[in-house]
Amino acid sequence: MALTEEQIVSYQNNGYLLASDLIPDAISARAESAMWKLMQMEPDLPETWSRVPDTADEYTESRGVVTFNGVQDPGLMACVTDDYLTAVAQLLGEPIGSLHPPKAVHTQNLIQHNGDWKLPNPHVDGIPKEHMHKTFPGPYRITSLFYLSNVEHQGGGTCAWPGSHRKIRQLAESDPIKYKHLYDLNKDIPSLDLGDPIELTPKRGDILFFQHLFGHNGSPNILPKPRFMMRLFCSCEKCYSKWAKVDHWGHWAP
Ligand SMILES: O=C(O)CCC(=O)C(=O)O
Ligand SMILES: [Fe+2]
Numbered sequence: 001m002a003l004t005e006e007q008i009v010s011y012q013n014n015g016y017l018l019a020s021d022l023i024p025d026a027i028s029a030r031a032e033s034a035m036w037k038l039m040q041m042e043p044d045l046p047e048t049w050s051r052v053p054d055t056a057d058e059y060t061e062s063r064g065v066v067t068f069n070g071v072q073d074p075g076l077m078a079c080v081t082d083d084y085l086t087a088v089a090q091l092l093g094e095p096i097g098s099l100h101p102p103k104a105v106h107t108q109n110l111i112q113h114n115g116d117w118k119l120p121n122p123h124v125d126g127i128p129k130e131h132m133h134k135t136f137p138g139p140y141r142i143t144s145l146f147y148l149s150n151v152e153h154q155g156g157g158t159c160a161w162p163g164s165h166r167k168i169r170q171l172a173e174s175d176p177i178k179y180k181h182l183y184d185l186n187k188d189i190p191s192l193d194l195g196d197p198i199e200l201t202p203k204r205g206d207i208l209f210f211q212h213l214f215g216h217n218g219s220p221n222i223l224p225k226p227r228f229m230m231r232l233f234c235s236c237e238k239c240y241s242k243w244a245k246v247d248h249w250g251h252w253a254p
Contacts, residue, residue, distance in 0.1 A: 002083040002087040007019065011091050011209060011211075015165030015210060015213075016162070016208060016211070016214055016216070017091070018200055018202060018206055019208075020205065021083075022205075023083075023084065023146075023207070027079060028079065029204070030078065031076050031079050031148050032228060034075030035148050035230075038073065039109060040054075040055070046224055049225060052111065064111045064112060064220070064221060065108055066109040067108060069233070070233055071230075073105075079146050079230075087207075088144065092254065099254040103233060103234050103235055104232075104233040104249060105231065105232055106249070107228070108229050108230070109228050109229065110220070111226050112223065112225075113221055115220065117154040117220055118220070119197060119219065120217035121189075121217060122164060122190070122215030123215070124185065125143065125212075126139040127183050129183055131244075132183060133243070134180060134182070135172050135180060135182050135213075136172070138182070139212075140242065140243065140251060141212055142210070143209070143210060143231065144209050144231065146207055146232075147204060147208070148204055148205075148228035148229065149204055150202075151203075152201060153199065154220075155225065155227055156219065156223075157199045158202075158218055158219070158229075159198065159199050159200070159216060160197060160200055160208075160215075161194040163195070164192075164194045165213045165215070167192055168185070168194075168213045168215055169213050171185065171189070172213065199219060231251065233245065234251070238253070239251065239252055239253045
């Protein structure tokens, strides 16, 4: 088994799990190289780290997010290991070997943000107004963030609110009409007392799993080195209909 019973229980209790060792080091090292190449940056030349690549699909300047959609580079796709797929099946309680694999990735790489570092407010995923995703059952059961660089304090670590999935679900269930859509639910999340977040500082090859309705958010990368992170895409009918993202790609939603 890819994950221990303790890790599965921790995921259920906290709403998330940061797991190491699902990707062999050689594979994550190759994936990091693929990411540097995609970003048109040289790992040994810091002067190249702040250039937004002209091939990027999107650049969100306010947060320094460089997005590429539907990337199928074999070096990146190799991170979808059998152990990873087994881990997802374990966390979902599905039979091992029963999940269809994703077909591509999308990047959310963070280049240096010129400003103060501060903790973000929590959000749940699936909030873009144009989608109006329903809160239940939600656009996915579980999602995975793959880190492909070592993330230091204030270097773009994702912030996680342990146990927030229960409190957010309680809020959603308290008024099913008002909170029919994630878009509206998300507006009231900052008013909840979710406690202090944990600023995760993952290592290359770590994977963050979290559940539907889990409170989290990215934090700024104020360090020179870019933070590399990717999520998974799929083009099958089932995934595409749950959360169409761009072109024929949707988020992979096993
Ligand atoms: O950039 C991050 O660390 C997290 C971004 C995020 O909220 C997400 O991918 O759902
Ligand atoms: Fe998110």
